[in-house]
Amino acid sequence: MDAVFLFGQLFTGLSVASILLLAALxxxxxxxxxxxxxxxxxxxxxxxxxxxxxxxxxxxxQFLWLAFPLAFVGSAxxxxxxxxxxxxxLYGRPLDTLLATFGIxxxxxxxxxxxxxxxxxxxxxxxxxSGAITVHGGALDGxxxxxxxxxxxxxxxxxxxxxxxxxxxxxxxxHVRAVNQNREVAxxxxxxxxxxxxxxFALGSGIAGVAGAGLALLAxxxxxxxxxxxxxxxxxxxxxxxxxxxxxxxxxxxxxxITALAEGLTSVSLAQAILLVVVVxxxxxxxxxxxxxxxxxLEEA
Amino acid sequence: MTYRNLTASLTLLLLGNxxxxxxxxxxxxxxxxxxxxxSEITVANAAQLAVDEINAAxxxxxxxxxVIKEDGASDWPTFATKAEKLLTQDKVAAxxxxxxxxxxxxxxxxxxKNKGLLFYPVQFEGNECSPxxxxxxxQPNQQALPALEWALSKGYKNIFLLGSDYVYxxxxxxxxxxxxxxxxxxxxxxxxxxLGGTEFSxxxxxxxxxxxxxxxxxxxxxxxxxxxxxxxxxxxxxATLPVISFSIAEQEAQSIGPAxxxxxxxxxxxxxxxxxAANKKFVAAYQKKYGAKAAITDPMAHAYMDVYLWKAxxxxxxxxxxxxxxxxxxxxxxxxxxxxxxVDKNGSLTQTVYTGQSGAGGQFKVVAQSGGVIAPxxxxxxxxxxxxxx
Numbered sequence: 001m002d003a004v005f006l007f008g009q010l011f012t013g014l015s016v017a018s019i020l021l022l023a024a025l026x027x028x029x030x031x032x033x034x035x036x037x038x039x040x041x042x043x044x045x046x047x048x049x050x051x052x053x054x055x056x057x058x059x060x061x062q063f064l065w066l067a068f069p070l071a072f073v074g075s076a077x078x079x080x081x082x083x084x085x086x087x088x089x090l091y092g093r094p095l096d097t098l099l100a101t102f103g104i105x106x107x108x109x110x111x112x113x114x115x116x117x118x119x120x121x122x123x124x125x126x127x128x129x130s131g132a133i134t135v136h137g138g139a140l141d142g143x144x145x146x147x148x149x150x151x152x153x154x155x156x157x158x159x160x161x162x163x164x165x166x167x168x169x170x171x172x173x174x175h176v177r178a179v180n181q182n183r184e185v186a187x188x189x190x191x192x193x194x195x196x197x198x199x200x201f202a203l204g205s206g207i208a209g210v211a212g213a214g215l216a217l218l219a220x221x222x223x224x225x226x227x228x229x230x231x232x233x234x235x236x237x238x239x240x241x242x243x244x245x246x247x248x249x250x251x252x253x254x255x256x257x258i259t260a261l262a263e264g265l266t267s268v269s270l271a272q273a274i275l276l277v278v279v280v281x282x283x284x285x286x287x288x289x290x291x292x293x294x295x296x297x298l299e300e301a
Numbered sequence: 302m303t304y305r306n307l308t309a310s311l312t313l314l315l316l317g318n319x320x321x322x323x324x325x326x327x328x329x330x331x332x333x334x335x336x337x338x339x340s341e342i343t344v345a346n347a348a349q350l351a352v353d354e355i356n357a358a359x360x361x362x363x364x365x366x367x368v369i370k371e372d373g374a375s376d377w378p379t380f381a382t383k384a385e386k387l388l389t390q391d392k393v394a395a396x397x398x399x400x401x402x403x404x405x406x407x408x409x410x411x412x413x414k415n416k417g418l419l420f421y422p423v424q425f426e427g428n429e430c431s432p433x434x435x436x437x438x439x440q441p442n443q444q445a446l447p448a449l450e451w452a453l454s455k456g457y458k459n460i461f462l463l464g465s466d467y468v469y470x471x472x473x474x475x476x477x478x479x480x481x482x483x484x485x486x487x488x489x490x491x492x493x494x495x496l497g498g499t500e501f502s503x504x505x506x507x508x509x510x511x512x513x514x515x516x517x518x519x520x521x522x523x524x525x526x527x528x529x530x531x532x533x534x535x536x537x538x539x540a541t542l543p544v545i546s547f548s549i550a551e552q553e554a555q556s557i558g559p560a561x562x563x564x565x566x567x568x569x570x571x572x573x574x575x576x577x578a579a580n581k582k583f584v585a586a587y588q589k590k591y592g593a594k595a596a597i598t599d600p601m602a603h604a605y606m607d608v609y610l611w612k613a614x615x616x617x618x619x620x621x622x623x624x625x626x627x628x629x630x631x632x633x634x635x636x637x638x639x640x641x642x643x644v645d646k647n648g649s650l651t652q653t654v655y656t657g658q659s660g661a662g663g664q665f666k667v668v669a670q671s672g673g674v675i676a677p678x679x680x681x682x683x684x685x686x687x688x689x690x691x
Contacts, residue, residue: 118338130534
């Protein structure tokens, strides 16, 4: 295996990790705070993708400046509406939430099909994102770093930092952590937990929308694209440790690198199976993930 | 839409019983819901169009055709159940349907048990030959092998095989690998990605390391969107590394985004741009009924023509009995939108193979075609030696 291929796979690992993280962050947030297994998370990614498509239809090739705010606000609003109408009524009933959000995911898929058609819609990366940095000369001659992948990596890092800051440095984050540790006590100290639940769910949905906008540059935008991400997003959340944003980041990095390594050494079709075997073995060893959160809420759940 | 179809079918069913004297029933069995609906709804539409045209012109042997439409729902056991229902309850004279090989393989025993007749409109991997199925899509020697020969004639020596991970790409590539070895050319690499897969970074890295001249692509569905986006992001284009695809037709080109496909190749028995008179009439009629911008593909053209083939065979047999029709259909020949086709005794078509290059708007321009029609070979001599149709 030559150096160019090896470094290429290393880059693949980082790129896959950034995509996994982007897809999983919103999920980790709502799962962590509210124990809501949101099966419709993939459809928020899809929704972000369609909003990106609309942005590209409205403002032409330089659509990204509009796409990200639109995807964030649009998905967050949709998330807030769902929280208010459905999910709020099912807290503490994890199986019912699972079923309800699965139903919502089907409704959203069919809605996309009715509005945009069952075939996907084209979203093209703007011209300044097409192309790649290529290494010339030396041992790594020919190694390329596509701009789109670098862009998704940067986006992923940015979202991670923003979420980390929000949770650990802002008043909102303090409330979230307080509720996460002990809902009743936080509530008795004046935290409006209902409002907080809605805000966190909306934030998680908004992040999924942003992820969908970024991923639209690399993948299709169609009614069923959410299901392509949902399984891996759950893998990241479970391996990382439920409720841990940092754990999610480390897990995404780990899973991305294992995937790239397995794909490089064996075949792409075998790698997915290897990844799942590794995750199953890992969960035998650490059933609560990499960074288990100690909290009363979790023990009750 | 599905609900409406269902009600329409039910209404027709009731009407049909009342008017049984003047009608003959046929089944149209495609996925109208689920992941395959994207491809199969338009194929069902094309079959319906042919039925409408035939009915408007007086029907078959004086009887109007009544379509019983069923939804396979992208679920292979459902295809078998619905096929059984069409054959035993509705007693249809023929069924037009199926897309994936999995759905066909699920329906096959049902048609053999009930002595029914299925017209299957999609290109497939061969290695199957049921007397109860008319396989009108391309056999491997009518799509994959001509594409390989065309690539070799263009001077491409290193060939990379990329496909989705299921029976059609695996079998098609098994055949291609035998022929690549037999021709003494080089297999640069081979990779499969799960159906619906969206991540191609490793695949592209492997392609870069293998340095192929051409990629033969059997990816199915939306994985193509991811692949072409990421292939382009890695700096490739049709000029530097051409891709020949077997599952990208005009409709897929629309959803992938024509700009991503510019200059890439596809091999089929039909392109919407074919200039023959039968095709112009078909395209105009379809777009009049289903929208002026509707893209028309090889499986749709096959499905449309299948209904006419069945009609010709019925009239030749002077009977609607599926066994008699199957006997009579051998040798039936027609000038179809695909050009001149003839039904071979193995139940597949002798047809022309075209290689098209994708241009603006997602239409393909024919750049090469087989010298005359090619007879179907269900069993490739190199990959499946000694196997023949019963």
